[in-house]
Amino acid sequence: MDKSITIYVLSDSIGETGEQVARAAVSQFNPEKYEVRRFPYITVEEQIREVFEEAKEERSIVIYTIVIEKLRNFVIKMGKEYNIPVIDLMTPTLDALEEVLGYEPKRESGLIRKLDEKYFRKVEAVEFAVKYDDGKDTRGIKKADIVLVGVSRTSKTPLSMYLAHKHFKVANVPLVPEVPAPNELFEKDVKRVFGLIANPFKLNEIRQERLKSLGLNNNANYASIERINLELEYSKKIMEKLNCTVIDVSNKAVEETAGIVIDYMKKNFGEEMID
Template identity: 75%
Template sequence: MENNIVLYVLSDSVGETAGQVAKASISQFSPVKYEVRRFPYINDEDQINEIIDEAKSEKSVIIFTIVIERLRKFVMEKSAENNIPAVDLMTPVLDSIEDVLGYNPKRQAGLIRRLDAEYFKKVEAVEFAVRYDDGKDTRGIKKADIVLIGISRTSKTPLSMYLAHKNFKVANVPLVPEVPPPDELFEKDPRRVFGLIANPEKLNKIRQERLKTLGLNNNANYANLERIKEELEYSKRIMGMIQCKVINVSDKAVEETSGFIIDIMRKNFGEELEQ
């Protein structure tokens, strides 16, 4: 007797989960012949009826991950009417989690895809921040959602990374009196550019600590207070020319500055920001 069997995999999303379960399960039986037929994006009863009509003429099992309650019940009812075994992979798990949490699941199709898309968007933003950190490649200015500018030790890099984890593509550009700022800065929408400044005395202490960690003399020009004041004045002139928002980060945590920037971006770009 041939052990032919068809596993019907139904889902209101892509169906990868049910497909993997079907393959893992059938591998335990080593039948002479089997087939897994996948039907993703089930969204109405007519689709289910067509699949049931096909499945009832074969030795078959229906395995499904359908969270929309109306369609889930329809699959169970039609399978029972036609004596087709049907396995609901999601409901027992959802019921157990609901019992523990004490509230109902959303029962929206495709949420895991949205989570995956969100994750990859975040990874892309982090990679962008690394690639266009510290003005390494000025082409990033044109592509960036947000551009941070400021002199050394004004938290450009940590802020870029924090904003990247909020899914923003951020480029940061150091401002140094001896180095002309890139032309791309003046071509960027100034609403997307944020200038970072800080108290010169605080910057002096931060830079001295930085030199110590590098094993260098903290009397270097880099940590000289007058030099820092000169750099700050220069940076303010550039920010004034760009007409960007200027933020004093002296007493702000990275999270606070990030929240401030995101609020401004939402006010400026609204729904466009969510896309």
């Protein structure tokens, strides 16, 4: 008796799940010979028909992970027509979830892949924000989706990280009177540059707390109103020269400031760039 079998895996996405299930199942039988053939990105009925034409020539079954109803029904039809067993891996789970959740599934192919891609874009954006934080490497300015500029303690870093979680690559650059602003800033598309300013007394409070947390004297020049005003005046001149969008973050949560930045990005570059 012939104990060989060919398992055909059809998917409207990559088909990895179907292949893994096929291999796990066939390992329970230890046939003398078996082969798993994967057919990903099934989008039309003709592709399905071609698979069944091939499958009819040998001992075979068809496993499928297809969520598009028209294609799924065609697989079932072909299975009956060619007398080949077909196994639907997705529908029983989708039906159970629909019953419990009370609404229908999206039935869009490749959603798990899209979720994975979004996750890796987020990781990449976070790594970018860390690498190009606080003007560590001005090369990041050219590569960034968004560039934040401002004096110390205007929430550049937390805002960078928040925007990174929205998949934006963000570089931030501190503006200090004693350090010339990098040339790369003036070469950047101004619509991607955002200047952050704050009330000097608010900055004074924040900087004093920062010094305390570091165990330093909170009367240091860094936290003095005179020094803060000097820095703010310098930063405003740079922002005027850049002609960038300026946001006063004095009484804004990071989420609120991020919302303003994202709205500007949508307006200037379109909704499609925002996930």
